[in-house]
Amino acid sequence: MSDISTRAREILQRVGAGDPFTGDGALHARSPIDGSTIGRLTPHSAGDVEAAVGAAHEAFLQWRSVPAPVRGQMVRELGELLREHKDDLGALVSIEAGKITSEGLGEVQEMIDICDLAVGLSRQLHGLTIATERPGHRMMEQWHPLGVVAVISAFNFPVAVWSWNAALALVCGDAVVWKPSEKTPLTAIACHAIAREAARRAGAPEGVVQLVLGEREVGEALVDDARVPLVSATGSTRMGKEVAPRVAARLGRSLLELGGNNAAIVAPSADLDLTVRGIVFSAVGTAGQRCTSLRRVIVHESLADDLVQRLTAAYETLPIGSPLEASTLVGPLVDEAAADAFVAAVEQARADGGTVVTGGERVDAVEGGTYVRPAIVEMPEQTEVVRTETFAPLLYVLRYDTLEEAIALHNGVAQGLSSSIFTLDVREAETFLSAVGSDCGIANVNIGPSGAEIGGAFGGEKETGGGRESGSDAWRAYMRRATNTVNYSTELPLAQGVEFL
Numbered sequence: 055m056s057d058i059s060t061r062a063r064e065i066l067q068r069v070g071a072g073d074p075f076t077g078d079g080a081l082h083a084r085s086p087i088d089g090s091t092i093g094r095l096t097p098h099s100a101g102d103v104e105a106a107v108g109a110a111h112e113a114f115l116q117w118r119s120v121p122a123p124v125r126g127q128m129v130r131e132l133g134e135l136l137r138e139h140k141d142d143l144g145a146l147v148s149i150e151a152g153k154i155t156s157e158g159l160g161e162v163q164e165m166i167d168i169c170d171l172a173v174g175l176s177r178q179l180h181g182l183t184i185a186t187e188r189p190g191h192r193m194m195e196q197w198h199p200l201g202v203v204a205v206i207s208a209f210n211f212p213v214a215v216w217s218w219n220a221a222l223a224l225v226c227g228d229a230v231v232w233k234p235s236e237k238t239p240l241t242a243i244a245c246h247a248i249a250r251e252a253a254r255r256a257g258a259p260e261g262v263v264q265l266v267l268g269e270r271e272v273g274e275a276l277v278d279d280a281r282v283p284l285v286s287a288t289g290s291t292r293m294g295k296e297v298a299p300r301v302a303a304r305l306g307r308s309l310l311e312l313g314g315n316n317a318a319i320v321a322p323s324a325d326l327d328l329t330v331r332g333i334v335f336s337a338v339g340t341a342g343q344r345c346t347s348l349r350r351v352i353v354h355e356s357l358a359d360d361l362v363q364r365l366t367a368a369y370e371t372l373p374i375g376s377p378l379e380a381s382t383l384v385g386p387l388v389d390e391a392a393a394d395a396f397v398a399a400v401e402q403a404r405a406d407g408g409t410v411v412t413g414g415e416r417v418d419a420v421e422g423g424t425y426v427r428p429a430i431v432e433m434p435e436q437t438e439v440v441r442t443e444t445f446a447p448l449l450y451v452l453r454y455d456t457l458e459e460a461i462a463l464h465n466g467v468a469q470g471l472s473s474s475i476f477t478l479d480v481r482e483a484e485t486f487l488s489a490v491g492s493d494c495g496i497a498n499v500n501i502g503p504s505g506a507e508i509g510g511a512f513g514g515e516k517e518t519g520g521g522r523e524s525g526s527d528a529w530r531a532y533m534r535r536a537t538n539t540v541n542y543s544t545e546l547p548l549a550q551g552v553e554f555l
């Protein structure tokens with residue numbers, strides 16, 4: 055057994071997940087670090103999904119009556135357990151998703167942060183009192199638990215995305231059924247064991263968290279189940295376009311976090327040192343496999359040559375290799391298909407008249423792993439390949455002359471997740487943040503588009519799907535709103551002055 059496999063197994067034991075492996079299961083848990091199989095798992099069937107939703111629904115019927123601040127105790131326990139197991143979980147994220155150590159730990163920290171937010175929120179799920187037009191009446195709104203929430207998550211944030219949804223859903227009084235990416239089952243098994251322990255410690259109903267593993271048919275069974283009022287799905291736009299109509303066909307709700315094609319405008323006044331650091335982290339961090347990764351730089355003509363030169367110099371020093379090595383900044387892509395897509399996009403960009411300034415090829419950093427050299431490609435225009443999200447460290451550079459032109463290029467893609475401008479000019483910054491500026495759900499000044507904190511609402515427009523998760527008032531998506539009018543008078547005045555009986 056390889057070191058990686060042994061390490062993953064030890065972590066699973068320590069977090070209370072035991073030994074989930076079966077000798078001949080159809081689901082292979084593997085590591086992109088060296089392409090090795092860690093172990094095999096048995097995927098769930100459509101029937102198992104039905105049973106999981108049934109158990110979650112039963113748990114929901116009890117959980118909805120537990121006072122919200124008491125529900126918060128379960129999420130507090132979850133946060134405590136995550137703190138305790140932070141190093142192990144972070145290492146498992148590195149092993150299974152290929153993130154460098156600091157980013158694996160950062161992802162677990164993101165889970166801890168959302169737990170803290172949700173615990174506070176458990177005392178703040180408040181509605182409004184609204185003035186009524188009728189004497190002796192009171193009108194108000196209440197937020198009630200919604201039901202069973204399905205969470206479909208992607209490989210690149212294998213645990214944080216679940217936590218954003220689950221921590222909020224649980225304090226909101228919902229039960230959660232999680233279908234992780236088939237590429238990252240082990241981190242899900244680990245978190246699920248931790249969440250069950252949190253439920254046990256807090257005295258929450260056992261079935262309130264459920265995990266279903268598998269591929270497409272498992273997701274479909276979940277999406278089609280009428281007992282699931284909300285499907286929160288994170289992944290590709292292609293996946294979202296399949297999920298949304300199926301959920302809509304039964305008039306369920308979906309919360310979609312789909313692709314991004316995030317850009318940074320670099321204006322003439324930009325602080326270039328800061329800009330270069332911001333760009334490199336956003337474009338190369340997580341090997342370009344964040345939905346918020348920077349994919350397009352739109353730079354003013356006057357500093358384009360200087361910027362490209364500095365970026366190239368920075369790219370050429372980036373250590374590529376095993377994410378378990380402390381010095382590595384660029385880990386592997388998730389699998390062969392991802393590396394093929396990267397190489398194919400670079401080729402297409404070249405065919406479209408682009409100039410590959412640096413990178414763009416496979417690297418044999420660790421035998422069996424899928425490593426690439428991050429690429430910068432100067433493009434004469436925003437061709438189709440630039441408008442397509444390639445989930446890899448591939449950065450296109452486009453030049454502009456006027457801010458209007460830059461914003462038009464910026465918004466000229468189908469996705470609308472995250473965005474940024476580097477400028478010291480307050481007029482430019484505010485224009486970018488205004489109604490005629492960035493059309494994305496996230497717009498930043500002097501930081502890159504990735505690495506959002508959990509306090510803000512997270513999500514985007516257009517083909518990103520419109521959903522909002524995490525902070526601000528995103529919790530409302532996990533509840534149902536009831537408007538209540540109470541008549542405490544002896545009369546029965548009708549609204550709008552209607553006379554009757």
Ligand code: UN1
Nearest residue numbers: 211344345346504505506
């Ligand atoms: C994702 O890639 O699916 O803003 C989520 C960020 C992280 C979350 C990314 N906090 O980059």
